[in-house]
Amino acid sequence: MSRPKVAIINSSSDMAACFSHLDDIVPVLKQHLRDEGLLPFEVSTIAPSDFITSAGRGGRYVLPSRDLIVNSIEAIVEGAQLDGMICLSSCDKTAPAHMMAAGRLDIPTVIVSCGYQRNALNEDGGADIEEVFLRASHGTQGNGGIDDLMELSEDAIRGPGVCAGLGTANSMHIAAEALGMAVSGSTPVRANSAKMWQSVASSAAALARLVKTNTTPRQVITPESVENAVRVMLSIGASINSVKHLQAIAREAGLTVDVWRLFRELGPKVPVLTAVRPNGPSRVEEFEDVGGAAVVLRELAPQLHLDALTVDGGTLADCVKAAPAADGSVIAPYGSPMSDQPSIRIVRGNLAADGAIVKLPVLEERARSFSGPARIFHSREEGIEALANGIVNAGDVVVLRGIGLVGGPGMGMASALVFALDGSGLGDQVAVVTDGQLSGLVNKGIVVGEVSPEAATGGLIGLLQDGDLIDIDLDRGTVDARLTADQIMARPAFEPVDAVRTDGLLDTYREVVTPLACGAVMCGVAAANGCSTGRGIHHGD
Template identity: 30%
Template sequence: MSRKKPDELRSARWFAPDDLRSFGHRSRMLQMGYDYADWEGKPVIAIINTWSDLNQCHVHFKQRVEDVKRGVLQAGGLPVELPALSLSESAVKPTTMLYRNMLAMETEEQIRCHPVDGVVLMGGCDKTTPGLIMGAVSAGLPAIFMPAGPMLRGNWRGKTLGSGSDGWKHWDERRAGIVTEAQWREMEKGIARSYGHCMTMGTASTMTAIAEALGLTLPGASSIPAADANHHRMAAECGRRIVEMVWEDLVPSRILTAEAFDNANTVAMALGCSTNAIIHMIAMARRAGISLGLDDLDRKSRVIPVIANVRPVGDTYLMEDFFYAGGLPALMKELGDRLNLDCLTVNGRPLGENIAGAENFNRDVIRPLTDPVYHEGSLAVLRGNLAPDGAVIKPAACDPRFHEHEGPAYVFDSYPALKEKLDDESWDIPPDAVLVLRNAGPQGGPGMPEWGMIPMPKALLKKGHRDMVRLSDARMSGTSYGACILHVAPEAFVGGPLALLRNGDRVRLSVSKRRLDMLIDDDELARRRAAWTPPAPRYERGYGWMYSRHILQADKGCDFDFLETGFGAPVDEPVIY
C-alpha cells in the first residue's frame, strides 16, 4: 500500500504555500502558542467532541478527549478539538431526532472547512453515533469512531436495574399503586450510577455496536464500559490509529461497502437491537451510496436469531455482563460465516482477522446460534393499508400472544390528549384494544419523538394487564419493550392512511404475515381521504422550517433530501486564496 507524503497532506494546503493567505494561517497558529514543529509534515487530526454539561452519556468526554489527544501526539500528529452539537436524549425536547441531521451537517462542514487530514468522532448517546458517521461519510476524510461506552449496571435494594427498561416497568407499577413514591425516589438514585450511555441494548448500545460491525471502531471498542480503564486506553489508541489512517488514506468509502452494511444488519438482529436502528442504518447507508431498505432488514430478521441475552429482549443481563462475556467480537465470532469476514475495518485488517481470537466466556449472555434468546431477529417490518411504506415492531420484546391480534382502535391526535386519558381510572377500554397515537412522526411530532411506547392505561393496570397493542407514527426508546407498532409510513401528518383511522375501526396485526391493516373497504377509505384536511405546519421559520420541508419519511431514514448521496454533485475542496 502506498503511503502519503507530507507534502500531500490536506492540511499542507493551508500551511505550506509561500503566500499571503498561508502567512495568515501560520501566524494565527503561532498566536495560539503552536510552533512550526507542531504541524509541519504532520497530519492534523480533528477530534469532534459532542461533550456538554447537559449530556450525561458524554460527561467523561472532557477527559477522554485528552486521552485521544495523547494518542495522536504519540503517533506524530497534531490533535485539534472541534466541539459539536451535543445531543442528550434525556435532556432535549421534543427529541434529539429533530437535530440528528443538524449534527450531521455540522460534522460534515467542520471537517470540510478546517485544515484537517483525519477525524476522531466522539459519540455514543443515541443520535450522536449516526449523526457523526453520516457527516463524516459525506466529508470523505479518514475517520474513526470512538464510542462513549455504557454506564455501569444500576442497583436498587439488591436488584439489578437497567436504564430505561426498568424505569418503564416500575413506572407502570407505580401508577398501579404497587411502587411507593419513596421507592421511586430510591430507584432514581440507583438506576444510573456512572457516566456513559444506557447499559441496556437500547439505541445507544445498538448504534455503537453497529458502528463496530461496519468497521468504523477499533475491535471490541463498542462494548467497553465507560468507567473501565480499558476505555481510556481505547481512546488513546483511536488517536494513534487515526494518524496511520491518514498516511494510508483509509477513507470511509473503502470501509462502508454493501457487505459492511450487510454485516451491520446481521449483527443488529442478533443483538436484539433497538427499533431506531432501522432508521439510522438506512440513513447511513444512503449517505454512503448503498441501497438498503426495510425489506432488506426484514429478510435478515427472518434468518438471524437474537443471541445477545441483554435487556430489554433478554431477561437478566446488561452491557457490563456482555463486555465480560467477550463483547461484540465474541458475538460476531458466534455468527461466523453469516458475516462477510473480508470486510476492511479501521485498523487496516479484515473483520475475520479481528475476531479470529475472540472467545465467548459466558454462553448464557452470548448464546450460540443453536440456543437463541429468540428464534428470529429483533425486528419485523409490517406493511398493509395502514402502513403502505412500512411500520416496525419488535416481536422479540413483546408478549407473543400479540403477534397475531385484532381489536378496536382507540385513536388520539396528540400526546397531551392521550396522556390525560391514560390516567382516567374509569376509562372503559378493553384489553384487546389497539391504542393509537398519530401526528407524532417526522413532521408531526415534530422530529418523531419517542412517544411510541404508549404507557398502559391506568384502568387496565389496575386489572393486572401489563401489555397491549399500541400503534403510532412515532418512535420509542431503544430501552423500551411491549407490543408497540412504530414508524408507520407515511405518517398521519402528511396524509398517510393512519390519518384516516377512526375510533372503533378494527385493526389487524399479523407478525407472521408481516401485515398491518385497518379492516375498512376501499370506498370508505376514499371518502375519508376526500374529507381529510392537512394540519397547519409546525414551523414558520428557522431550522424547523427547513426541517419540515426537507425531511424524508421513516422508511427512507429521515435524512434531509438535499444531504443524500445522489441529490447533487459532491462539494469540491474549498479553495484557499
C-alpha cells in the same frame, strides 16, 4: 504545518450522564494523537440525550438533533479542510450522527464508544435507568409517588455513560464495530474502564494508519458491511432505532442499500444469540464480560462478508479470528441459538405500505397477533389523559398519529404512552400503532411504531376513525385496517389537530426531511441518491 490535522469530535455536555465524562477523554486522546504524529483539534457539537431532550415539544427535537450534529461537523471539518476525525460517541444520536458525517465527508474516521454507566441493578440488585423510565410513566396512572421515583432515580445511575442496557446507544456502538468503523473488541464497554481507555489509545493508532493509507469511510461502509451490521443488529435484538440510523448512514455514504428490506428479509434467517435487557435477563455487563460484539461477529461468521475492511487495518476476517468463542450462556453459539424468531420485525400492509417496526423480547412468549377497534389520539398527553379517565379499554388498538417526521414535525416520542398503558395494567391487553418513534428500551406489548407513510403525508393511518378494525399479524408480517378501497376514498383528508409551529428548527425540518425509507436525512445527499423530501412521497416495495 507538515502534520496531518485531525478533529476530535466531542459531542459533550454536562446536562446528562451520557456525556459528562467526555471532556476528560479529550486531553488524553490529544496526547495519543500527537504521539502518532497527528495534530488534533477539538471540535464540539450539540449533545442531545433522549431522556432530557424529549421533554420539550413532545420529544420532537430528538431525531432532528442527529442531523444538526452531522451538519455542524461538516461546517467545521470540511470548512477547515481537516485530514481526518476521531469521534467520541456516547448517547443515542451521537454514534449514528458521527458515522453519517464520516460517510458524507469521506475522510479517515474512527468511532470511539465512550461507554455505558454504572448502575444499581448490576451492583446491588437495585434499579437501572430503564426501570426509572418505566416507573415515571407508571406514575401518570397514579402508581407510585414522586418521592419514590426521585429516590429510585438518584440511586439508579452511579457514573457517567449511556443507558446500561441494549438501548439505542449501546446498539449503535455495536453497529459501529460491525460496520468496521470502530476498533475490534471495543463494544460495548464500561465508561471510564481500563478497556475504554485502551480503546481510546488503539483508536488513535488506527486513525494514524487510516490517514497514512488514505483509507476513508466509503471504503469501509459498503453494501456488504451494512448487511453485516443488519445481521448483527438482528442477532442481538438491537434497538428498533438502528433501522433508520443504519439507513441514514448508508445514504450519507452514497449507497442505495434498502436497510428496511434487509431487516425484513434477513430477520427469519439470522439466529438470535443473546438476550440482553430489555430483551431478556442478561445484563450488558455480562455481555461485555464474555466478549461482546466481537464474539457475536465470530459466531455469525458463516453469514457475514468477512472481506469487509475495518479501521483496524485489515478485514473482518482478521477480527473474527482474534475473538473468543461464545460462552453458551450469555451468548449462544451459532448452531444453538436462543431463538430463530427475529426480535426486530418489519411489517407492512395497507396501514403501513412503506413499512413499520415491531420489537419483541427474545425469550418471553408474547401474542403474535391482535385485532381490535381503533382508539385514536393525536398526542401522547391526550392518550395518557384518556387512559387515566378510563377511555381506553382492553381489546383496543391505540392509534397515536400525526407525530411523524413531517406531522410532528421531527417525530414525536410515543414511549411515554406505551409505558403508561403498561402502568395501567393494559400493556398486554391492547396494541399500539403510531407514526411516532419509540425509545430503544421500549419492549411492552405489541407496539407498531414508525408507521410509514405517516398521517401527514397521506398515509392511511391519517384516515382512520374511532372503531375501525385493525389487524396485526406478526407471523405474516402485516398490519392492516379492515377498510375497502371505496371506504378509504370516501374519507376526508387528514387534518392535524394541534400543528406544532416553532418558527425555527422543527419547521425547517418539516420542509426538508426525507422519508424513513431514506433514513429521515435532513440534507440533500439523500435526494442525490434517489430520495426526496417526505411530503407526499410514497416508497413501497
